[in-house]
Amino acid sequence: MTAAELAQLLEVQVEGDGSVVLSGGATLDAAGPEDLVFVDSRAAIAEMGATAAGCLLLRTDAQAPAGKTVIRVKEPRNAFAKAMRALLPDVRPAAGIHATATVAESAVVGEGASIGPQVVIEERVRIGAGAIVEAGSYVGRDSIVGDGCRIYANVTVYAGVEIGARTILHSGCVIGADGFGFVLENGRYEKFPQIGGVKIGADVEIGANSCVDRGALGDTLIDDGSKIDNLVHVGHNCRIGKHVVMAAQCGLSGGVRMDDYVVAGGQAGLGEKAHIGAQAVLGGQCGVLPNKTVEGGKAYWGTPARPHREYLKKLALIDKLPEILAELAQLRALATEAER
Amino acid sequence: MTAAELAQLLEVQVEGDGSVVLSGGATLDAAGPEDLVFVDSRAAIAEMGATAAGCLLLRTDAQAPAGKTVIRVKEPRNAFAKAMRALLPDVRPAAGIHATATVAESAVVGEGASIGPQVVIEERVRIGAGAIVEAGSYVGRDSIVGDGCRIYANVTVYAGVEIGARTILHSGCVIGADGFGFVLENGRYEKFPQIGGVKIGADVEIGANSCVDRGALGDTLIDDGSKIDNLVHVGHNCRIGKHVVMAAQCGLSGGVRMDDYVVAGGQAGLGEKAHIGAQAVLGGQCGVLPNKTVEGGKAYWGTPARPHREYLKKLALIDKLPEILAELAQLRALATEAER
């Protein structure tokens, strides 16, 4: 793709030599003459004169370095992402079912789908058109994998799970294991039934070694466009809205509800049936207590989670404890003196 | 099963039409005419009149809604769990060794056991009668899987691990990987031997992607009836008692001891050789320092972990810091005035 063609894709004009051929993208310092780069920070602006990149994506108001091919856009980072999706199409394994895969007779594999080596597909599974299930992955009976999904190697999907179109599951993630529910009976924990399912929407991405448990009664739900990082735990009967983002190692107990566009930082922990309002942002390692409702549209931090500013004030007040003690000692001295 | 038969199983009487046929269970709002439901909260009592469920499990003292088939029990939730175990027998894969499994000649597979596709069973392994090892799982040499165990897909059991009867391992869990022990020798970390084993008792359940490391010298032990959620780390040489419960993402460093009936909340962290007394309850995200002993029978929270009430008081005191500062300012003003 030439820089001029890229500019056309981005619906803007190119400046400089539009015939520059672009074959990839890189950081400013690592870029070569066929690489696209983006400049969206002061540090990057300072550095951009020295880059060997073939073309630079700049903010509309930025000054261009002399002699470079430049494309101006509102959001260089976004434009870069779009350009890379166009420049670097995914490497797809060959369509068809690998000879070493074990696919049940009652399973249906869609047109153009790719079932990798050692994959196991159980009874009545439906794999959508163009979906990819990579080596060693397992899809349990009656599960549905949507069109264009990508399931990387060594993923486990239990029975009765529905996955929407174009959803990506990274290696090692486990969808539909039993929720963690027991009743204590004569001093022993007996299993509470975990007979619900998991329904995952379209365009979801779930990171490596993350777990989404099946519902106890009723389903665990993850709606369209949500993105979940590695090693995240989503307990039984959670209801995750659209375009929710969870960073690595978040943990959601059973029945947690997150409304649309919630962002949860790494290692955040949510107690049973906590409810996080739309567009709330939970800071890293913060903890929301069971049954709590957290109002949407605000940032929170700490355990128990508090509005971010309030929590920062609290931390600042704790830092004042030495002053408080000193002041107390002075007041005590004054009082003692006054008494004499 | 009819409602009358279920009542008989629960050793109580049915009220209303005992001939109602039950084929499953559900929540009050989702239930249909062949579903059993349980009612054990005020919210549920308020809702139960509108359910389409075929039969309701109520507390002995609850008022029954008109025209419904009802079974009264002490603990509706427990009775529901028992009923579901009777109504919904586990779906078992066919007995026998799948053609694509790789089973060592010296391994012994018990009667009625099911070894799934792509499973690998190494030398001298013993798989108990009726045990299930699902697709893609691996059992290392000399390990023992007890009668009636269920190992879901893509589990890894290293060499020399013993697993008791009816224990359940969910997908992605790893039992018997090397403990994390090194010695620093000339500026490099060299492996400290990890030559112990793992012994897991009967009726244990271990969640998806959880890890139980083998002992360094001597074994890591998990006793009968303990239940471990997803993404939990149990370090080398931990000794977990009977009927211990660990919620998701708990982490236990090496040599931690948990006595019977301990309950650990999600993301709780325990330092090396911490010892948690019987029936202690550790709150979510709490941290127990290395070598600490936590007395049994109480609840704890925070890092470092403190008795729950004490910790709540501490949090309340921190919330008083603005008042403390205001009071200090007033006292200072009074003192200054007095001095004049």
Added chain:
Amino acid sequence: MTAAELAQLLEVQVEGDGSVVLSGGATLDAAGPEDLVFVDSRAAIAEMGATAAGCLLLRTDAQAPAGKTVIRVKEPRNAFAKAMRALLPDVRPAAGIHATATVAESAVVGEGASIGPQVVIEERVRIGAGAIVEAGSYVGRDSIVGDGCRIYANVTVYAGVEIGARTILHSGCVIGADGFGFVLENGRYEKFPQIGGVKIGADVEIGANSCVDRGALGDTLIDDGSKIDNLVHVGHNCRIGKHVVMAAQCGLSGGVRMDDYVVAGGQAGLGEKAHIGAQAVLGGQCGVLPNKTVEGGKAYWGTPARPHREYLKKLALIDKLPEILAELAQLRALATEAER
């Protein structure tokens, strides 16, 4: 090996019967007559008289129990580790490619390497001499596995990953999954390209179910000799130095840098682009905020992470809040009295 031969290996003298044959190692209480033990604590010294061990490793200045074969060394624990490496050579699976493995034609498998059952090796992969890839593991196209590496069962290595010599990957770990990077475009998260690789040095060990993401642009780096425990998350573009130690469930956001010999405790969390100086020690569960630099050579604890002593002082000051309130009440009483 005899005790005399072991002493020779350790370059010291044996005391007592050097002809004792040693075949393993154990703890003091579990040891039998062919076992080596080490004694490096007061508790161990008190206990050592009763051990049935065939030979004891003692500190140079320790008193030897009567009638025992003894080897004196500076660091008994280190010497024990060295002895075990000599006494207990790793059990290696047979060299060669298992009949059920799927190895691409363009892949190169080195001399003496062992490719286990159900393993999948993609196009152009290079597996080093003597490397072991165990059952069910997957190595993506163009990846390189160094000489003498050990990849346990059910590991996933994505495409374009380089792993140095003698590195160990435990079961379930996932190397090279996409980093967690998105741009928000018209209310939807679109993937930011994750087109870098992962480069892991020599003599690294990565624990069960840990994840190391590939770089967005440019690589994620883990340098020689670093040791990573179970369930750790290393985000895209992290740069981990040599001989770094990370305990279980640590989480590193994107772009974190850890210099040589950093030690991170269990469940520690590091925000984006945090930079931890050489030999810093991060306490368990501590949290380093995004973009923060933590000076090397010191210990830290808490969230936000503070120098360890400072943090302990802060905790002690919080514990003084009841005293502070009492003192305030007294001063108020005095002031009120004075006013009268």
